[in-house]
Amino acid sequence: MIEINGAIGEGGGQVLRTSLSLSALTGTPVRIEQIRANRSQPGLRPQHLAAVRAIAKLTGAEVTGADLNSSALTLIPQKVRxxxxxxxxxxxxxxxxxxxxxxxxxxxxxxxxxxxxxxxxxxxxxxxxxxxxxxxxxxxxxxxxxxxxxxxxxxxxxxxxxxxxxxxxxxxELHLFTCVSRGALTRIRGVSGVANLSDAVAKRQKHQALRRLYPVCQDTKITTQHLPSPGKGTFLLLQADFADGGSACYSALGAPGKPAEQVANEAVDQLLAFLEQDGCVDHFLADQLLLPLLLSPGNSVFRTNRVTAHLLTNAQVIHHFFPGRITVDGAPGQPGLVRVTGGVTF
CATH class of the missing domain: 3.65.10.20 (RNA 3'-terminal phosphate cyclase domain)
Known part of the structure; x- marks a missing residue:
């Protein structure tokens, strides 16, 4: 049984989710203590408990500690079905x-x-x-x-x-991933969406983003969407592609009293910050790539615009299951090169 200290790194929900995924993939029992110890409301919250119950159902696992606010959990999985x-x-x-x-x-x-x-x-x-x-x-x-x-x-x-x-x-058949130089910016695509709000809000978000992005990339297009939802909400998402395979994606959410132009500016600011840094994939995707690349054959390498605590925490959890397969070269908060030795079998 692999024992995980839920307080490592960021000490948040990612420690739990990565541990659950790896336990299910490998069939290895796992014990997690101090779950989400570094959060204001530690322990299993409803969304984390849902993840535990989902993995337990997929694997027919024996589980102890699967309760709201629980700080410790043991999962003994069977085969994924x-x-x-x-x-x-x-x-x-x-x-x-x-x-x-x-x-x-x-x-x-x-x-x-x-x-x-x-x-x-x-x-x-x-x-x-x-x-x-x-x-x-x-x-x-x-x-x-x-x-x-x-x-x-x-x-x-x-x-x-x-x-x-x-x-x-x-x-x-899985493939490795190599992206260390993103190449020139080729295009930007976006979605401005609202739910139970005027379409004018989505258009304001769109137009504010276009005003700022056209000078950066003339091939910029943003669509608007009106989404069904039981509540009100708004978002803007921007996705950029680069000539040598690089990509970056950022979004911002609305809130009561928050102007549409501010939502747009938040998304644009994140994308422009990426463009000013040396990265091939955005820092959100960076930590989401570790597990898939672990399963892919060969050695993958990519550059991210920012080494985050999320990335380092994910690497720490994976190390408990598969030591020495991930290296991150770069200081926290700065661009970094990530290497993943794949080919893991189970």
């Missing part, structure tokens, strides 16, 4: 993080799985649903993974209530 599943987060907790927790185990389950996930789709401290479809999933497909993602209903804070339908197919 493909099938039809429904996993619900009763709050606005991010269903995108729940999806990423089960994605790799189900990709190697030996059959196609269909999921219905409920919860938050566009909430803070997590990739929004459109980030997954614009940035994360295309990279996963290039690596050899296969999935289809459909947003049925958006879920914003505090109401939640979003729903996504996902099909995960068995992974094909």
């Amino acid at each position: 493909p099938g039809r599943y429904r996993f619900e987060i009763p709050t606005a907790g991010a269903l995108t993080l729940l999806l990423q927790t089960v994605f790799l185990p189900l990709s190697f389950a030996g059959g196609t799985s269909s999921l219905i996930l409920t919860g938050g789709t566009h909430v803070t401290w997590s990739p929004i649903f459109h980030y997954l479809t614009a940035q994360w999933l295309p990279i996963m497909v290039k690596l050899g993974f296969r999935a289809e993602l459909v947003l049925s209903c958006a879920g914003f804070y505090p109401r939640g209530g979003g729903e996504a339908r996902v099909k995960i197919l068995p992974a094909r």
